[in-house]
Amino acid sequence: MAALSAVGVATRLIASSRFLRNSDVIRLLIHMQVAGLAVALPLFAVLGQLHFPQTLEGAAALGGMAALNGVGVFLALKALTLIGPVRTAMAQAMESVFTVAFAGLLLGESLSPQKILGAAMVIGAVATIQFLRARAPR
Secondary structure (H helix, E strand, O other): OHHHHHHHHHHHHHHHHHHHOOOOHHHHHHHHHHHHHHHHHHHHHHHOOOOOOOOHHHHHHHHHHHHHHHHHHHHHHHHHHHHHHHHHHHHHHOHHHHHHHHHHHHHOOOOOHHHHHHHHHHHHHHHHHHHHHHHOOO
Protein backbone atom coordinates (compact mmCIF):
# COMPACT_ATOMS: atom_id res chain seq x y z
CA MET A 1 0.00 0.00 0.00
CA ALA A 2 2.87 2.38 0.82
CA ALA A 3 4.51 1.70 -2.54
CA LEU A 4 1.25 2.41 -4.37
CA SER A 5 0.88 5.64 -2.41
CA ALA A 6 4.45 6.65 -3.27
CA VAL A 7 3.81 6.02 -6.97
CA GLY A 8 0.64 8.12 -6.77
CA VAL A 9 2.41 11.03 -5.08
CA ALA A 10 5.32 10.90 -7.52
CA THR A 11 2.94 10.84 -10.47
CA ARG A 12 1.00 13.81 -9.10
CA LEU A 13 4.17 15.81 -8.46
CA ILE A 14 5.64 15.18 -11.90
CA ALA A 15 2.37 15.77 -13.74
CA SER A 16 1.66 18.92 -11.73
CA SER A 17 5.12 20.34 -12.32
CA ARG A 18 4.78 19.77 -16.07
CA PHE A 19 1.32 21.33 -16.14
CA LEU A 20 2.50 24.33 -14.11
CA ARG A 21 5.07 25.24 -16.76
CA ASN A 22 2.25 26.66 -18.89
CA SER A 23 -0.34 27.55 -16.25
CA ASP A 24 -0.67 29.18 -12.87
CA VAL A 25 -1.09 27.65 -9.43
CA ILE A 26 -4.57 29.03 -8.77
CA ARG A 27 -5.95 27.58 -12.01
CA LEU A 28 -4.53 24.14 -11.22
CA LEU A 29 -5.81 24.34 -7.64
CA ILE A 30 -9.34 25.13 -8.82
CA HIS A 31 -9.28 22.26 -11.32
CA MET A 32 -8.04 19.84 -8.65
CA GLN A 33 -10.77 20.87 -6.19
CA VAL A 34 -13.55 20.64 -8.80
CA ALA A 35 -12.29 17.23 -9.95
CA GLY A 36 -12.22 16.04 -6.35
CA LEU A 37 -15.80 17.17 -5.81
CA ALA A 38 -16.88 15.57 -9.09
CA VAL A 39 -15.56 12.22 -7.84
CA ALA A 40 -16.43 12.48 -4.14
CA LEU A 41 -19.99 13.78 -4.23
CA PRO A 42 -21.43 10.95 -6.38
CA LEU A 43 -19.62 8.42 -4.17
CA PHE A 44 -21.09 9.98 -1.03
CA ALA A 45 -24.53 10.01 -2.67
CA VAL A 46 -24.31 6.32 -3.63
CA LEU A 47 -22.86 5.20 -0.30
CA GLY A 48 -25.07 7.48 1.79
CA GLN A 49 -22.14 8.38 4.00
CA LEU A 50 -22.09 12.18 3.80
CA HIS A 51 -22.82 13.58 7.26
CA PHE A 52 -22.43 17.27 8.05
CA PRO A 53 -21.55 18.59 11.52
CA GLN A 54 -24.51 19.19 13.82
CA THR A 55 -22.91 21.92 15.95
CA LEU A 56 -21.35 25.30 15.27
CA GLU A 57 -18.02 24.03 16.59
CA GLY A 58 -18.13 21.10 14.19
CA ALA A 59 -18.97 23.36 11.25
CA ALA A 60 -16.13 25.70 12.23
CA ALA A 61 -13.72 22.76 12.46
CA LEU A 62 -14.82 21.48 9.04
CA GLY A 63 -14.43 24.94 7.51
CA GLY A 64 -11.04 25.36 9.12
CA MET A 65 -9.83 22.01 7.82
CA ALA A 66 -11.04 22.85 4.32
CA ALA A 67 -9.34 26.25 4.39
CA LEU A 68 -6.06 24.88 5.75
CA ASN A 69 -6.12 22.05 3.20
CA GLY A 70 -6.57 24.60 0.42
CA VAL A 71 -3.66 26.66 1.72
CA GLY A 72 -1.51 23.52 1.98
CA VAL A 73 -2.28 22.41 -1.56
CA PHE A 74 -1.66 25.94 -2.86
CA LEU A 75 1.73 26.08 -1.11
CA ALA A 76 2.69 22.62 -2.39
CA LEU A 77 1.84 23.62 -5.96
CA LYS A 78 3.69 26.91 -5.56
CA ALA A 79 6.71 24.97 -4.26
CA LEU A 80 6.62 22.88 -7.44
CA THR A 81 7.06 26.01 -9.53
CA LEU A 82 9.76 27.48 -7.29
CA ILE A 83 11.94 24.51 -6.30
CA GLY A 84 10.82 21.64 -8.58
CA PRO A 85 9.30 18.21 -7.91
CA VAL A 86 12.31 16.56 -6.21
CA ARG A 87 12.78 19.19 -3.51
CA THR A 88 9.03 19.53 -3.06
CA ALA A 89 8.75 15.78 -2.48
CA MET A 90 11.57 15.91 0.08
CA ALA A 91 9.85 18.77 1.92
CA GLN A 92 6.56 16.88 1.88
CA ALA A 93 8.31 13.78 3.25
CA MET A 94 9.02 15.79 6.39
CA GLU A 95 5.29 16.38 6.89
CA SER A 96 4.84 13.13 8.81
CA VAL A 97 7.76 13.97 11.09
CA PHE A 98 6.27 17.36 11.95
CA THR A 99 2.82 15.81 12.42
CA VAL A 100 4.16 13.33 14.98
CA ALA A 101 6.22 16.03 16.73
CA PHE A 102 3.32 18.50 16.96
CA ALA A 103 0.94 15.74 18.10
CA GLY A 104 3.36 15.02 20.93
CA LEU A 105 3.95 18.65 21.85
CA LEU A 106 0.46 20.10 21.41
CA LEU A 107 -1.86 17.17 22.06
CA GLY A 108 0.17 15.10 24.51
CA GLU A 109 0.35 12.16 22.09
CA SER A 110 2.83 9.53 23.23
CA LEU A 111 5.88 9.03 21.04
CA SER A 112 6.36 5.29 20.76
CA PRO A 113 9.67 3.76 19.68
CA GLN A 114 8.06 2.92 16.30
CA LYS A 115 7.11 6.57 15.71
CA ILE A 116 10.57 7.77 16.69
CA LEU A 117 12.17 5.16 14.41
CA GLY A 118 9.87 6.18 11.54
CA ALA A 119 10.75 9.85 12.00
CA ALA A 120 14.46 9.00 12.11
CA MET A 121 14.12 6.98 8.89
CA VAL A 122 12.39 9.87 7.09
CA ILE A 123 14.96 12.39 8.30
CA GLY A 124 17.76 9.99 7.33
CA ALA A 125 16.31 9.50 3.83
CA VAL A 126 15.94 13.24 3.25
CA ALA A 127 19.47 13.90 4.55
CA THR A 128 20.87 11.12 2.35
CA ILE A 129 19.17 12.50 -0.76
CA GLN A 130 20.50 15.99 0.02
CA PHE A 131 24.01 14.60 0.57
CA LEU A 132 23.95 12.63 -2.68
CA ARG A 133 22.61 15.64 -4.61
CA ALA A 134 25.40 17.82 -3.23
CA ARG A 135 28.07 15.30 -4.27
CA ALA A 136 26.64 14.65 -7.74
CA PRO A 137 28.60 16.15 -10.64
CA ARG A 138 26.93 19.13 -12.19
